[in-house]
Amino acid sequence: MSGAPIYKRVALIGLGLIASSMYWAMKRHGLAGEVTGFARSQETRATAREIGLCDRVCDSALDAVEGADLVVLCVPVGAMGGVASEIAPALKPGATVSDVGSVKKAVIEAVGPHLPEGVHFVPAHPLAGTEHSGPTSGFAELFENRWSLIVPVEGSDRAAVERVEQLWQGMGALTDEMDAEHHDLVLAVTSHAPHLIAYTMVGVADDLRRVTDSEVIKYSAAGFRDFTRIAASDPTMWRDVFLTNREATLEILGRFTEELFALQRAIRTGDGDHLFDYFTRTRAIRRGIIEAGQDTDAPDFGRVKKG
Amino acid sequence: MSGAPIYKRVALIGLGLIASSMYWAMKRHGLAGEVTGFARSQETRATAREIGLCDRVCDSALDAVEGADLVVLCVPVGAMGGVASEIAPALKPGATVSDVGSVKKAVIEAVGPHLPEGVHFVPAHPLAGTEHSGPTSGFAELFENRWSLIVPVEGSDRAAVERVEQLWQGMGALTDEMDAEHHDLVLAVTSHAPHLIAYTMVGVADDLRRVTDSEVIKYSAAGFRDFTRIAASDPTMWRDVFLTNREATLEILGRFTEELFALQRAIRTGDGDHLFDYFTRTRAIRRGIIEAGQDTDAPDFGRVKKG
Numbered sequence: 001m002s003g004a005p006i007y008k009r010v011a012l013i014g015l016g017l018i019a020s021s022m023y024w025a026m027k028r029h030g031l032a033g034e035v036t037g038f039a040r041s042q043e044t045r046a047t048a049r050e051i052g053l054c055d056r057v058c059d060s061a062l063d064a065v066e067g068a069d070l071v072v073l074c075v076p077v078g079a080m081g082g083v084a085s086e087i088a089p090a091l092k093p094g095a096t097v098s099d100v101g102s103v104k105k106a107v108i109e110a111v112g113p114h115l116p117e118g119v120h121f122v123p124a125h126p127l128a129g130t131e132h133s134g135p136t137s138g139f140a141e142l143f144e145n146r147w148s149l150i151v152p153v154e155g156s157d158r159a160a161v162e163r164v165e166q167l168w169q170g171m172g173a174l175t176d177e178m179d180a181e182h183h184d185l186v187l188a189v190t191s192h193a194p195h196l197i198a199y200t201m202v203g204v205a206d207d208l209r210r211v212t213d214s215e216v217i218k219y220s221a222a223g224f225r226d227f228t229r230i231a232a233s234d235p236t237m238w239r240d241v242f243l244t245n246r247e248a249t250l251e252i253l254g255r256f257t258e259e260l261f262a263l264q265r266a267i268r269t270g271d272g273d274h275l276f277d278y279f280t281r282t283r284a285i286r287r288g289i290i291e292a293g294q295d296t297d298a299p300d301f302g303r304v305k306k307g
Numbered sequence: 308m309s310g311a312p313i314y315k316r317v318a319l320i321g322l323g324l325i326a327s328s329m330y331w332a333m334k335r336h337g338l339a340g341e342v343t344g345f346a347r348s349q350e351t352r353a354t355a356r357e358i359g360l361c362d363r364v365c366d367s368a369l370d371a372v373e374g375a376d377l378v379v380l381c382v383p384v385g386a387m388g389g390v391a392s393e394i395a396p397a398l399k400p401g402a403t404v405s406d407v408g409s410v411k412k413a414v415i416e417a418v419g420p421h422l423p424e425g426v427h428f429v430p431a432h433p434l435a436g437t438e439h440s441g442p443t444s445g446f447a448e449l450f451e452n453r454w455s456l457i458v459p460v461e462g463s464d465r466a467a468v469e470r471v472e473q474l475w476q477g478m479g480a481l482t483d484e485m486d487a488e489h490h491d492l493v494l495a496v497t498s499h500a501p502h503l504i505a506y507t508m509v510g511v512a513d514d515l516r517r518v519t520d521s522e523v524i525k526y527s528a529a530g531f532r533d534f535t536r537i538a539a540s541d542p543t544m545w546r547d548v549f550l551t552n553r554e555a556t557l558e559i560l561g562r563f564t565e566e567l568f569a570l571q572r573a574i575r576t577g578d579g580d581h582l583f584d585y586f587t588r589t590r591a592i593r594r595g596i597i598e599a600g601q602d603t604d605a606p607d608f609g610r611v612k613k614g
Contacts, residue, residue: 191530197504218599231589238586275542275545276546283539285509285535299444
């Protein structure tokens with residue numbers, strides 16, 4: 001799979017699930033020459049050195065980005081602006097700065113103003129992840145057959161945009177381009193609202209006085225456990241997502257509540273036809289997702305082993 | 308694994324996911340002598356005959372239950388009463404009638420009055436299933452390491468109750484006993500409310516005019532697809548669940564809405580600490596479920612293949 005590297009020098013700022021997966025994927029596919037890394041936490045840097053994550057782990061973000069052709073900000077959305085202002089003086093003219101944040105309008109507003117002229121800004125968002133976080137959670141296959149959305153800003157250099165797309169494609173991802181506003185709405189539907197709803201349902205179950213936690217856990221295979229996976233995602237990351245994609249998330253949650261109330265009323269009034277029709281319609285989306293190769297048709301996500 | 312069968316003659320009324328899985332599991336483990344089956348739909352009966360589901364597929368429920376030591380009602384909750392009244396005249400004295408309905412109070416009220424004296428009634432509910440339905444969806448391993456709840460009614464014969472428990476244990480399930488009211492509340496939390504919420508979220512995504520269905524499908528790996536699995540479950544079954552476990556489901560949905568509003572307010576007011584604390588708490592439940600052997604720790608439910 002190796003050809004000429006797409007970037008000679010890549011710097012990863014933040015060394016969690018996404019950055020560590022990018023490192024392993026770039027190395028496997030020969031996409032980058034030297035990859036430097038920096039994490040704010042000394043513990044994370046020590047772990048990274050131990051497991052061989054990055055060719056060189058630096059003790060400052062400035063050191064990490066020095067001479068880099070591509071700098072990828074892999075920190076929680078709320079920390080992007082601070083990091084951008086920190087690294088700005090060390091950015092090489094002609095370098096590209098990208099990020100992997102789950103929200104794009106807020107990141108563009110926070111990062112853009114800090115970048116010096118002659119540095120290209122190409123925001124991106126790989127729609128991939130697991131419920132695990134931290135430097136040891138990454139793996140080279142994370143992005144395979146997953147979408148990575150490229151969100152060019154006004155005046156983004158086409159050559160720089162296309163190089164970032166090639167990098168993601170090289171790591172196995174499919175790529176699409178869209179503007180920041182649409183991105184944030186699409187993600188509010190496909191990711192942010194579902195996560196908040198899952199967090200809420202898990203919190204309710206945990207809270208309920210007449211049903212013990214141990215009952216919730218024992219009997220979770222009846223449906224509940226599907227919610228717990230995404231409600232186990234990184235709390236810092238998700239706090240920042242909701243605070244920075246506030247409007248789109250609240251809009252979708254408003255629509256959700258409206259529908260939920262309509263279904264609750266159907267239950268209360270015994271309107272079985274309304275329920276049946278609704279539940280029939282939602283089956284079609286699942287089929288679409290499976291046909292698009294974005295999930296498995298194996299029962300129970302393939303958790304069940306038939307023998 | 309085979310020993311003496313627990314029942315000489317078992318009749319399965321309704322031949323969907325649960326009944327077909329019971330058939331394969333009983334046969335594999337030698338738990339039943341002859342197993343008869345009946346389904347209302349002629350097409351289902353034809354499919355059952357084709358794939359060898361049941362030792363004998365009967366064209367009427369009366370024929371199927373004649374001489375049976377155990378009759379298991381595996382029809383949607385709303386159909387249980389009708390089936391019970393239909394089969395009552397043919398039930399053998401001393402036989403046990405059980406069911407696999409997801410709601411217990413309503414089933415007990417619907418079925419109990421039809422059963423003649425001398426017939427034992429032992430309601431049960433295996434907490435196992437997949438998003439697939441119909442006679443071809445069953446498999447012998449469905450119940451392995453899953454809980455089956457036994458919900459004895461007043462005056463249930465102990466020997467009859469224990470025999471039903473043995474049958475479930477023989478099929479690989481863990482068993483617990485609880486009363487109908489508690490069962491319906493526990494299931495409202497662990498199953499019914501999560502299903503309604505998943506159906507709602509999938510419906511909202513499908514409905515949204517500014518985000519196309521194809522975008523929802525392409526980008527579903529960002530979280531949404533976890534909801535689509537349970538929102539692909541059988542519409543008839545779930546309509547009946549909500550209509551018959553109305554009060555407990557509405558109560559949990561009320562608690563859910565309350566929490567969701569509190570989180571929405573935290574987003575609106577920028578209260579990051581509230582969000583962070585909530586999201587940290589919900590991680591613990593996931594760990595509990597994995598430790599209890601009720602889900603996998605593999606990233607993404609094991610959908611992701613590391614190589």
